Amino acid sequence: MTLPDGENLLQKTLRRAMNISGVTQALTVTNRNHYFQSRDAYADLGLPVSDWLLEPIGRNTAAAIACAALHCTATYGEDAILLVLPADHLIEDQDAFELAVNKAVLLAKKDRLVTFGISPIRPETGFGYIRMGDSLGEEGYSITQFVEKPNAEVAQSYIASGQYVWNSGMFCFQAKTVLAEFERHTPELFSQAQKCYTESVSEEKPITLSDRLFSELPDISFDYAVMEHTEKAAVVQGNFDWNDIGSWQAIANLGLADAFGNRSDAESLIIDSNNCYLRSEDRFIAAVGVDNLLVIDTADALLVAHRDRAQDVKQIAVQLKQKNHPLYRLHRTVHRPWGSYTVLEEGERFKIKRLVVKSGASLSSQLHYHRNEHWIVVSGTARISNGDVNRLLLTNQSTYIEAGTVHRLENPGLTDLVMIEVQSGEYLGEDDIVRFEDIYGRQ
Known part of the structure; x- marks a missing residue:
């Protein structure tokens, strides 16, 4: 999805990574059905990326990171430092981001698995939290606890304590360190990932991971598989503006609001309405006498939702998949x-x-x-x-x-x-x- 400045989040993530001093190569892990579209998005920036791992199906972040670490070890050596960036984040302050990355690199060289914690600016119930432990010097902190998405009251207490940061889902570590921790804490996943990567490697590029072997990997996040168990976890506190664009509410918050809290990325007319977000690719949208609505009109479908229920849009995707509806497969x-x-x-x-x-x-x-x-x-x-x-x-x-x-x-x-x-x-x-x-x- 293209943002108002003409770039999509994937392009922004690549540009952010390649602008960091010392970064020499980008490895993209994505579904094989997204390869050509992703490649073309990179080419539009003039930043071609030749290193790819293509997944036949989704298997969450643990499988993706394990295979990526194996690939980087084979390609660049076991001392290679990996910076893992999800492609749905928006970060505006490049200098502050790079400062945090440099701190993470120093900790990674000390055999740490580093994640980035974002200083919370509101009692957010849509993010996980990390409780920071002892100081590890100027670079960061040890981790005493990973916390699932809390309710509003608990989230408020986390902010008041000053001990918690948002869990960003970004990581930094040496290839050899993360593979050793995979082997220690999830030996079956590690063994299966090794087998899958080894049997998938060929002279043909990009590398497409084996359908059969990759599908046998567990569907589990890297946090659950490794970070919540390892004694080497560390967190760098990031003091940069960060948005996890995981919902339409997050997109709505990017634009400038009018006097009544309305935002629009469409040709529209808003009358006697408050706190609404309108978006359309083609058609005109009129909103009259409504409050707190998301109205998203695309060529595929029309979504109308209460802003407080933005996270529940995923239920639509689940039901479309269960019904084998064409919209789930084709746009x-x-x-x-x-x-x-x-x-x-x-x-x-x-x-x-x-x-x-x-x-x-x-x-x-x-x-x-x-x-x-x-x-x-x-x-x-x-x-x-x-x-x-x-x-x-x-x-x-x-x-x-x-x-x-x-x-x-x-x-x-x-x-x-x-x-x-x-x-x-x-x-x-x-x-x-x-x-x-x-x-x-x-x-």
């Missing part, structure tokens, strides 16, 4: 290695898409059994193979592809190719595709 705009497509309209026996094919990119050589396709070039140049016919199409030209015909679309130009695809047929599902050749290795 109106879908990113592919060659570009993206957006579904503009669909109905019985037809679907209309807008295709954007990047310069030099190519769709696979493929056929569909159940649908016909009509392609119209909006802008750019298309090289099309349609059965035995090969031709170039320019703006406003078109071609028709009959079901069962092997075809391919390429962009030989220097700019994006934009096309309209009209599908018709008895079945228009995305799984009606047989690939014969694909430069991206898809099956």
